[in-house]
Amino acid sequence: MIKVNNLSFSVNNKKLFHNLSFAISEGELIRISGSNGSGKTTLLKIMLGITPPKKGFIEKEFSFGEKEFEFLGHKNGLKTYLSVKDNLYLMDLKLNDKNLKVLNDLSLLDLMSETVGNLSYGQQKKLALARVILSKARLILLDEPFVGLDDDSKKLLEKFLFNHIKTGKSAVITSHIDIDLPYSEICLDD
Amino acid sequence: MIRLFFKELFKMVRQLRSWLGPLSVFVLILVAFPLTQDIDTKFSHQTTFSFLWIISLLVIMLSTEKVFLEDFDDGSMEQHLLKSYNFSDYVSAKVTSSFLLIGIPLSCMSWLFLQSAVAMTNLNLVSLLSFLLSNFIFINFCFFGNAVSLKRGSLLGLLIITPLLFPVLIILGKMLSAALLGLDYSNFLLLLLGCSLISGPLMPFVISYILKIHLE
Numbered sequence: 001m002i003k004v005n006n007l008s009f010s011v012n013n014k015k016l017f018h019n020l021s022f023a024i025s026e027g028e029l030i031r032i033s034g035s036n037g038s039g040k041t042t043l044l045k046i047m048l049g050i051t052p053p054k055k056g057f058i059e060k061e062f063s064f065g066e067k068e069f070e071f072l073g074h075k076n077g078l079k080t081y082l083s084v085k086d087n088l089y090l091m092d093l094k095l096n097d098k099n100l101k102v103l104n105d106l107s108l109l110d111l112m113s114e115t116v117g118n119l120s121y122g123q124q125k126k127l128a129l130a131r132v133i134l135s136k137a138r139l140i141l142l143d144e145p146f147v148g149l150d151d152d153s154k155k156l157l158e159k160f161l162f163n164h165i166k167t168g169k170s171a172v173i174t175s176h177i178d179i180d181l182p183y184s185e186i187c188l189d190d
Numbered sequence: 191m192i193r194l195f196f197k198e199l200f201k202m203v204r205q206l207r208s209w210l211g212p213l214s215v216f217v218l219i220l221v222a223f224p225l226t227q228d229i230d231t232k233f234s235h236q237t238t239f240s241f242l243w244i245i246s247l248l249v250i251m252l253s254t255e256k257v258f259l260e261d262f263d264d265g266s267m268e269q270h271l272l273k274s275y276n277f278s279d280y281v282s283a284k285v286t287s288s289f290l291l292i293g294i295p296l297s298c299m300s301w302l303f304l305q306s307a308v309a310m311t312n313l314n315l316v317s318l319l320s321f322l323l324s325n326f327i328f329i330n331f332c333f334f335g336n337a338v339s340l341k342r343g344s345l346l347g348l349l350i351i352t353p354l355l356f357p358v359l360i361i362l363g364k365m366l367s368a369a370l371l372g373l374d375y376s377n378f379l380l381l382l383l384g385c386s387l388i389s390g391p392l393m394p395f396v397i398s399y400i401l402k403i404h405l406e
Contacts, residue, residue: 045406048272050268050271050272050405050406051406052406069272071268071269071272073265073268074265075263075264075265075268076264076265077264077265077266077268077269078264078266079201079264079266080264081204081205082201082204086200086204089197089200090197090200090201090266
């Protein structure tokens with residue numbers, strides 16, 4: 001699905017990674033690990049095409065488009081002055097039965113009229129994750145998705161990721177938290 | 191593009207403080223300005239126009255101050271960059287919604303003030319048109335300034351765009367002078383229209399490129 005070839009990146013002469021090569025196949029979950037500042041987020045941003053690499057290139061089976069992939073970074077992309085329902089409108093998520101069920105599983109259904117700024121960090125994270133979970137993307141890229149989630153929500157996300165890769169789709173996550181899923185690991189520490 | 195525009199409009203409508211506040215400041219200045227003059231003072235056309243253009247520019251600067259910062263800080267700008275539509279469409283949607291909610295009301299209020307302050311029956315249409323065009327150009331340039339100074343505060347943006355707007359202000363002044371002297375002012379109006387037609391489609395591309403650099 002994606003092939004990363006001899007990727008190198010450095011910040012202020014500090015090498016984050018050098019000649020990094022790997023491939024993401026269909027139905028595969030990749031976990032990028034490494035200490036703080038090791039370049040996990042940068043690697044995701046390079047894969048997404050936001051940040052250009054210093055060296056190397058990425059081959060993609062598809063061009064990154066709305067339906068092909070979904071990304072959730074450190075920032076949730078939510079408008080804190082709007083309600084949960086208004087944010088769902090901005091995310092293009094319709095309130096049909098399927099979507100309402102997922103929102104109910106994420107304990108967000110009772111908070112539809114609540115202003116996002118009044119929600120806890122974990123609730124905001126769950127709302128941002130709803131966009132990813134309800135998408136039909138072939139590839140999802142998540143930066144520290146488990147941070148701030150309670151046990152139930154963590155299990156729900158793990159279940160979603162499991163079903164996602166079972167259907168032949170792929171996912172790339174960075175995480176410091178151990179996950180109960182089969183994955184291939186890319187460690188950015190030397 | 192249309193859906194994107196409605197979303198931006200929706201966000202702006204829900205964030206009344208960001209644009210209604212500066213518009214209220216504009217109204218207050220329009221009310222306060224005549225109070226500083228003697229009751230029998232007649233406003234000159236040139237002074238009134240200049241006053242309205244400069245105040246409009248300042249109000250637009252004030253209302254567009256954090257136009258990109260919010261999206262940049264909450265991560266939604268990153269999401270727009272990764273969507274299938276062109277990133278410049280996102281900027282265009284923002285410019286259009288700002289013109290609709292800030293530029294057009296400012297133009298109409300300026301025009302109404304002009305009607306009450308100075309009698310200009312022969313310049314009614316051209317004055318309204320000049321306000322609309324100048325405000326559209328001001329909005330585009332303010333967006334440009336805010337994009338450049340996204341992470342460095344709005345003062346830098348202000349310093350960058352103000353000299354760039356001098357030619358526009360000169361054209362506006364020349365157009366008015368020509369109109370008041372009974373000369374043909376259509377060339378200046380066309381020049382202003384040309385500036386709008388160039389900045390309208392071109393600026394979103396330039397701004398989107400600058401924003402991409404910030405996101406890197």
